[in-house]
Amino acid sequence: MTSEKPRLGRPVATSHAQIEKAAFRLFAEHGFDGTTIAAIAAEAGIGRRTLFRYYQSKNDIPWGQFDRRLNDFRTILNDQPNDLPLHEAVHRSIVEFNQFPDNAAPTHRERMQIILTTPELQAHSVLRYTQWRAVIADYVAHRTGHSPDDLLPRAAGHISLALSMSAYEMWLKDPYAPLTPLLEEAMLNLQSYLRN
Known part of the structure; x- marks a missing residue:
């Protein structure tokens, strides 16, 4: 019997809804233009590359x-x-x-x-x-x-x-x-x- 190795790093557990909630919090605070993709990713607890798997651009996020x-x-x-x-x-x-x-x-x-x-x-x-x-x-x-x-x-x-x-x-x-x-x-x- 072998035991599974624990996965290293933070597990990516997110969804479109979580990204949108994070983005809209920042839009309300900093405005759309003042909010960066990097800030949205950080607020959602994911990397930029992960965010881009869900949305091609910041402009796509409000459209869900x-x-x-x-x-x-x-x-x-x-x-x-x-x-x-x-x-x-x-x-x-x-x-x-x-x-x-x-x-x-x-x-x-x-x-x-x-x-x-x-x-x-x-x-x-x-x-x-x-x-x-x-x-x-x-x-x-x-x-x-x-x-x-x-x-x-x-x-x-x-x-x-x-x-x-x-x-x-x-x-x-x-x-x-x-x-x-x-x-x-x-x-x-x-x-x-x-x-x-």
Whole structure:
């Protein structure tokens, strides 16, 4: 019988959530621009190289596991009944996609406050918005028999994003406002564009 040798060094035990909590603590204290990757890694108790296994850059951290969330968004859209009017299917999916547990940390409000108000993140955010719009364009194209690059699906993605962003801007202005009713109200405007 052989005994296992103890592992040397500090064991790496972390997660996306732990890194995000550490980063948001530092963002609140030093601002986004004043927080370095090295500081986030140290706060999370990991090395820089380990952090980069979870996030490619500091700009990716506020977005969380966005690629996984986009896959969830595709699933939400594809689970809508085919006989549901297109505008309503997109409307319902966007509202569902934007629901988060109250105990999420960082909170969804903290996350969106940084994403929408940090100048250093704006160029990176454009890439994320493009990915989000593409999910809607793909769905609308599938439902209408268009190509995702055709005008209707592309415009549906842009309009949906604009409506969602308007709701988010109103939500961030009022710390007591619930997000869902604002999204519901904003998304009603889709009906005039995606009638089918």
